[in-house]
Amino acid sequence: MTAIKTEVAGRTAAPPPRAPRRRAQGLQGSRKRAGWVMLAPALVHAAVFLLLPMVMLVALSFTDYQFLGAYHWVGIDNFVQLMSDDRWRTALLNTVLYTVVTVPIAMAVALLIALGLNSGIRARGAMRVLYYMPQVTATVAVATVWLWIYQPDVGLANSVLGLFGLPPQGWLTNPNLSLPSLMLVGVWQGLGAKMVVYLAALQSVSRDQLEAAQLDGANRWQTFWNVTWPALGPAHFFVFVTSTIASFQVFDLVFVMTKGGPGSSSTVMTYEIYENAFQGLQLGYAAAQSVVLVVLIGVFTLIGLRLQKVSSDV
Amino acid sequence: MSKRFAPSAVVAVAAIVALSACGSGSGSGGGADGNPTSASGTIRVLVPSYPASNEGKAALQKVIDAFHKTYPNVKVEPDFATFATLNEKISTSIASGQGYDVYVTGIGWIPPFASKGVFKDLGEFGVTNDNLNKGAAPALSAAEYNGKIYAVPLIFGPKPMAYSKKAFAAAGLDPSKAPQTWADLREDAIKLTKRDGGKLTQAGFDFWAPPTSYRQDFVTFLGALGQPLYKDGKPNFATPEGEKALNEMSSLINDDKVSDFGLASPDGQPLVFTGKAAMGVAGGYIDCAKVGQARCDDLTFFNLKEQDTAMFSGGQLASVGAQSQLPKASYDFIKLLSSPEAASDIAKLNFGVPAVDGADQLDVVKSNPASAFAATQLDHMVFEGGSTNWLEVRNNFGAQLDTVLLGKADAATVLQGLASK
Incomplete structure (x- = not known):
């Protein structure tokens, strides 16, 4: 009550x-x-x-630590030394080149595959599995198979060239070809993950908008460019950022296939960090290299973010 | 991280380990070390000498069993590392305060680690130049730092040269006459080389080196001029002899075209063993059952002698960890590792030659012509390394030699650049 x-x-x-x-x-x-x-x-x-x-x-990164014994504060000496390290400079350029080439190509190819798989073709389930398989295969296994493909004497690549009467190539022994050869493997291996993201994004594109575009008389290209492409914005950003980070971290392919050679022609930043830290025991110097790598990845991610904003504003 | 190794992340984690574990001691356990029967604890042994296969484990177990007869209460904890991961194992174990009691390392490792206090001076156990087994004597320089002995050689990994007698005869050369000087080598190699429309079908001389790996060949060629890679810990390769050696190698590839740069067998075998090359650098072991007795019988082994006879050799050496709580037990374990029986097992598992007195009489050596020849040439061995910064320089050494062999840089500039590191 x-x-x-x-x-x-x-x-x-x-x-x-x-x-x-x-x-x-x-x-x-x-x-x-x-x-x-x-x-x-x-x-x-x-x-x-x-x-x-x-x-x-x-x-x-501000010390001369070498795992063993005492270490000292060296200020920015490691970073100054980096500036004059030819091998590091080559590694940096190779890494940026690897990223600039592989990321857009892999994104474009993955999008094309996703569009194909989204169009209701036969056996698309099996195709998806096939395209995704390299992604779930250990990179060392992938690299080993590609080592055979690139083998100068009995490799598949030179056998194919031979069919067209072309001379054999030293895919991994020619300094002009070693990095592009690695790029090709990188693009191929990364297709699956990108394709899956694009496929998911394509399946969430508004049916209403697609039908509206068709009713308005838009052809397939116009529908893609004006409806599908803008709707893929977040997917582009996600794929771009994750692919860029992965490309900057490429290591296992280089480690297994070329060890950075011939000369320094295929060395990359992560391989140099590994070599200096765990083979040369220069951990302080390798830490400075790692800091540079982190900053570079941050810069590229920011660039991606800006591009995404510009694109969505438009 | 699952798909792509990120050394920066590992470096970051290693940083934490390093900064947090600085100054901590060995984790190998305590216990009295003086009396073997009452000594107790654990010794951790880093043994890349034994693969982590059943065969490798069984071979090591024989050593451990022998050790337990003297040290019944000392447990042995093996780490079957590989040489590819040896530095990571050593560096991170020490950084985390868990250094090993026994380290098996390679030629070139001793000065860098001894200078940083990782290994114990074996003089503490009475080891001197005079009482070290005679079979190990040829590698004494590789076991020393600042006049003290820090390691006991276990096996050698020699790389003599070999040629096919049939190929020699087919090229109009005398199969009983091995090339001696560089001029002989070039002349013979040119005659032995076969190309079909530019494609190499038979290499006249194989360096047995993929890209970035011509370092050991350079040591051989330099050695043939009577020069070691380092002299008293100082670089000895930025010299006229060094330039001559590197230019000679470059000429064989670029002018004489007796081989293609980076030519290598998919299975890592020397091409002179597989028949792809008529002559070349060979390993110190050949499995006649695998390549066929006919090929084995067809090969003649030799070494170059421009001024001195030189045969490159790697090897394995065992040291006692400076942080060991059971140093005497650790040294006694090394004595067992370096016994003729254990060294023979290690040699068999690693295709090497035991670093023991009378090695040429051991079955493992007599079992194949490569080892049998190499065992007679141990006095002519030349080694890489020799400086305290060798591990830092080594990474870049092969890559820099590549630039000369590819005709992209001149020998003098490259060698001077390496010497200045």
Whole structure:
């Protein structure tokens, strides 16, 4: 009875002004707390396994640490030395070149494949699996197969050239061909993941808009360019960023197939970092190289973000 | 990370290990070390000498069993690393304060690690130039740093040269007359080379080196001029002899075209063993059952002698970790590793020649013509390494030699650049 009376009184009398807001604030507060609690494991993980190593990495890049014995603060000496390191400069250029060539080509080919697979062709399920298989195959296995393909004497590549009467090539022994040969493997191996993202994005393109375009008399190109392409914006950005990061981190292909050679013709930044850190034991110097790599990846990601914004604004 | 290795991430993690573990001691366990029967604890042994196969594990177990007869309470914890990952293992173990008690490393590793205090001076165990087994003596220089001995050689990995007698006869050369000087080598190699429309069908001389791996060939050619790669820890290759050696190699590829740059067998075998080359650098072991007895019988092994006879050799050496809590037990384990029986097993598993006295009489050596020849030539071995910064320089050495062999740089500039590192 008391409760009912109170409720009736509450309905008739003017409500106290602060009570709901306080309740709302309390609710909001508890929601916030719940949010932080749920975020905590991820934050702790990020702090321990990402932030802390990054801070340590930066600190180490200013030392001459070599794993063994005492180490000293050397200021920016490692970064100054990087500027005059010809091999590092080559690795940097090769990495950027590898990224600039493989990312757009792989994106374009993956999009074409996704468009094909989205068009209701026969056995598209099997085709998707086939295209995705290189992605789930260990890179070392992929590289080993491609080593055979590129083998000068008995390799498939030179056999194909032979069919057309062309001379055999030293795919991995000719300094002008070694990096392009690696790029080809990189493009081929990365197609599956990009294709899947594009396929998912294509399947979420608005049917209404596509039909509207057709009703307006748009041909297939106009429909693609004016409806499908803009709808793929977020997918482009995602594929671009992840592919760029992956390209900057290319290591296993180089390690297995060329060891950066002949000379320095196919060396990349990650391979140089590995060599200096774990073969040359120059961890401080390798840390400085890693810092440069992180900054470069950040710059390229920002460029992608800007391009995405420009594209969506248009 | 699952698909692509990110060294920067590993470097970051290694940074944490490094900064947090600095100054910590060995984790090899404690225990008295003086009396073998009462000594207890664990010794961790880094043994790339034994592959992690059943065969490799069984061979190591024989050593461990022998060790336990003297040290019944000392556990042996092996790490079957490979030479490709050896530096990572050594560096990260020490950085994390968990250094090994016994390290098996290669030729060239001793000065860099000894100078950083990773290995113990074996003089503490009474090892001297005089009492080190005579079979190991040819590699003594590779085991020393600053006049002290830091390692016991276990096996050698020699690389003599070989030629096919049939190919010699077919080219109008005398099969009983091995080339000696560089001039002989070039003359013979040119006659032995066969090309079909530019495509190499038989190499006149095979360096047995894929790209970035011509370093050991350079050491051989330099050695044939009587010069080591390093002298008293200082570079000895930015010299007229070094230029001459590198230019000679370049001429064989670029002028005489007796081989193609980077030519290599898909299975890593020397091409003179597979028949793709008529002459070339060979390994110190040939499996006659695999290549066929006829091919084995067809090969003659030799070494170049421009001024001195020189045969490149790698090798495996064992050291005691400076952080070891059981140094005497660790050294006694090394003594067992370097016994003729264990060294023979290691040689068999690694296609090498045991670094023991009377190696040429051991079955593992007499079992094949390559080892039998190499064992008679151990006094002519030349090695790479010799400086404290060899591991830093080594990475770039092969790549820089490539630029000369590809005709993109001149020998003097490249060698001076390497010497200045």
